[in-house]
Amino acid sequence: MTDKTDGKRPWVFIQGQQAFQFDPQQHDSLLEAMEAHKVAVHYECRSGYCGACRTTTLDGEVEYQHQPIAFIRKGEILPCCCTPTRDITLVRD
Amino acid sequence: MKYTTFSREQNDALKEPMFFGNPVNVSRYDQQKYPIFEQLIEKQLSFFWRPEEVDVSKDRIDYQALPAHEQHIFISNLKYQTLLDSIQGRSPNVALLPLVSIPELETWIETWAFSETIHSRSYTHIIRNIVKDPSTIFDDIVLNEEILKRAEDISRYYDDLIDATRQYQEYGEGQHSLANGETIDISLRSLKRKLYMCLMSVNVLEAIRFYVSFACSFAFAERELMEGNAKIIRLIARDEALHLTSTQHMLNIMASGEDDPEMAEIAIECHAEATELFRFAAEQEKQWARYLFKDGSMIGLNETILCQYVEYITNVRMQAVGLPKAFETSENPIPWINTWLSSDSVQVAPQEVEVSSYLVGQIDNSVDVDDLSEFTL
Ligand code: FES
Ligand SMILES: [Fe+2]
Ligand SMILES: [Fe+2]
Numbered sequence: 156m157t158d159k160t161d162g163k164r165p166w167v168f169i170q171g172q173q174a175f176q177f178d179p180q181q182h183d184s185l186l187e188a189m190e191a192h193k194v195a196v197h198y199e200c201r202s203g204y205c206g207a208c209r210t211t212t213l214d215g216e217v218e219y220q221h222q223p224i225a226f227i228r229k230g231e232i233l234p235c236c237c238t239p240t241r242d243i244t245l246v247r248d
Numbered sequence: 249m250k251y252t253t254f255s256r257e258q259n260d261a262l263k264e265p266m267f268f269g270n271p272v273n274v275s276r277y278d279q280q281k282y283p284i285f286e287q288l289i290e291k292q293l294s295f296f297w298r299p300e301e302v303d304v305s306k307d308r309i310d311y312q313a314l315p316a317h318e319q320h321i322f323i324s325n326l327k328y329q330t331l332l333d334s335i336q337g338r339s340p341n342v343a344l345l346p347l348v349s350i351p352e353l354e355t356w357i358e359t360w361a362f363s364e365t366i367h368s369r370s371y372t373h374i375i376r377n378i379v380k381d382p383s384t385i386f387d388d389i390v391l392n393e394e395i396l397k398r399a400e401d402i403s404r405y406y407d408d409l410i411d412a413t414r415q416y417q418e419y420g421e422g423q424h425s426l427a428n429g430e431t432i433d434i435s436l437r438s439l440k441r442k443l444y445m446c447l448m449s450v451n452v453l454e455a456i457r458f459y460v461s462f463a464c465s466f467a468f469a470e471r472e473l474m475e476g477n478a479k480i481i482r483l484i485a486r487d488e489a490l491h492l493t494s495t496q497h498m499l500n501i502m503a504s505g506e507d508d509p510e511m512a513e514i515a516i517e518c519h520a521e522a523t524e525l526f527r528f529a530a531e532q533e534k535q536w537a538r539y540l541f542k543d544g545s546m547i548g549l550n551e552t553i554l555c556q557y558v559e560y561i562t563n564v565r566m567q568a569v570g571l572p573k574a575f576e577t578s579e580n581p582i583p584w585i586n587t588w589l590s591s592d593s594v595q596v597a598p599q600e601v602e603v604s605s606y607l608v609g610q611i612d613n614s615v616d617v618d619d620l621s622e623f624t625l
Binding site: 197198199200201202204205206207209222224225226228 | 284287288291486489490492493496497500564567568580586589590591
């Protein structure tokens with residue numbers, strides 16, 4: 156299969172609303188993109204080990220540059236160290 | 249399960265539970281039941297730092313120029329942190345090592361406790377620099393009412409577990425009449441319950457108890473005061489985030505039942521008690537904020553803001569271990585603290601760093617929660 160991000164900018168949905176398109180050329184992580192699009196998100200370490208940015212997803216898929224060590228459950232992601240590989244829906248806990 | 253420093257049992261460590269299985273024999277890391285603990289060890293080692301690398305000499309001048317009520321805030325927090333790390337430098341080893349059954353977790357516990365001893369040594373480094381006689385500060389830690397109240401609530405869970413483990417190893421399960429006429433009832437299940445609550449209490453300690461103090465240290469440094477101290481606190485905060493993650497993993501593995509089905513039952517049984525533990529600790533920390541500011545607030549921080557921050561952070565930490573939020577607060581009232589808690593800009597050779605200049609740049613770039621009205625997560 157080809158890389159899903161090839162020439163593509165996945166959409167990020169928040170609470171069912173279409174929020175923004177993630178541009179891997181511009182942002183290294185989903186957290187950076189969320190900040191640039193004025194989406195409030197908790198963070199502390201920004202490196203995948205504290206868990207403060209833990210966010211629930213309804214659907215979608217992300218990929219981690221490095222395996223994070225913070226605890227996450229199924230369906231949760233750490234925006235500080237991942238990028239979406241296809242359209243993704245984030246929800247409030 | 250009698251403790252031995254080298255069990256002759258030819259067991260498969262991959263099949264042992266995290267705790268209460270066979271004592272660990274061979275320290276091997278080529279195979280791991282829970283690779284996360286090996287990853288935590290590697291991360292903690294990569295975080296290694298020495299207090300002496302941080303130049304705190306300018307802090308002495310800053311400290312002398314602080315008004316008395318701010319000196320009180322600064323010193324009281326140092327005392328409280330000294331207490332917390334005194335406990336953390338020894339207790340994980342004493343309480344948890346006799347019970348652990350997998351090598352990667354055993355070594356994580358030792359690595360964790362070792363990093364706490366660095367924190368303790370850093371307080372001596374800071375204190376020695378700002379006062380002539382460090383004893384005036386250290387001696388008060390076992391006298392100060394406000395600190396003692398907290399010491400009791402923090403060490404109790406460890407002490408209970410240590411005592412119960414000793415009895416369990418001495419007498420084994422069942423009812424026993426002791427020489428002094430007392431009858432004791434020992435069960436593995438109640439020991440497991442004590443372990444679960446002890447880990448929850450450590451989680452609370454590292455999740456909230458440090459943060460009032462962290463916030464004050466960073467608030468001083470935002471004014472370009474006590475920056476050597478802030479540099480050290482920042483390194484400590486980075487370690488603490490890792491420690492917190494480790495107990496979150498342990499607690500969540502326990503609650504899942506995958507490791508020991510009985511632990512999952514215990515997690516459910518302890519739900520209310522754990523919730524109350526968080527809420528109580530948060531209240532205690534709010535009282536601590538009150539004590540700190542009794543003679544006056546500091547620029548950038550006051551009791552109300554600090555209490556809101558305690559509530560905010562308590563909620564975040566509770567959710568991480570599957571507990572419901574204890575407070576209404578959902579916004580971080582001091583978003584600038586995150587810049588200090590993020591590891592992007594923590595340098596390993598701190599003496600080379602002009603703390604204030606590069607931090608000010610960072611803070612200007614940081615996102616203000618108030619701006620973020622469009623969407624909220
Ligand atoms: S901010 Fe620490 S894990 Fe994402
Ligand atoms: Fe510590
Ligand atoms: Fe710690």
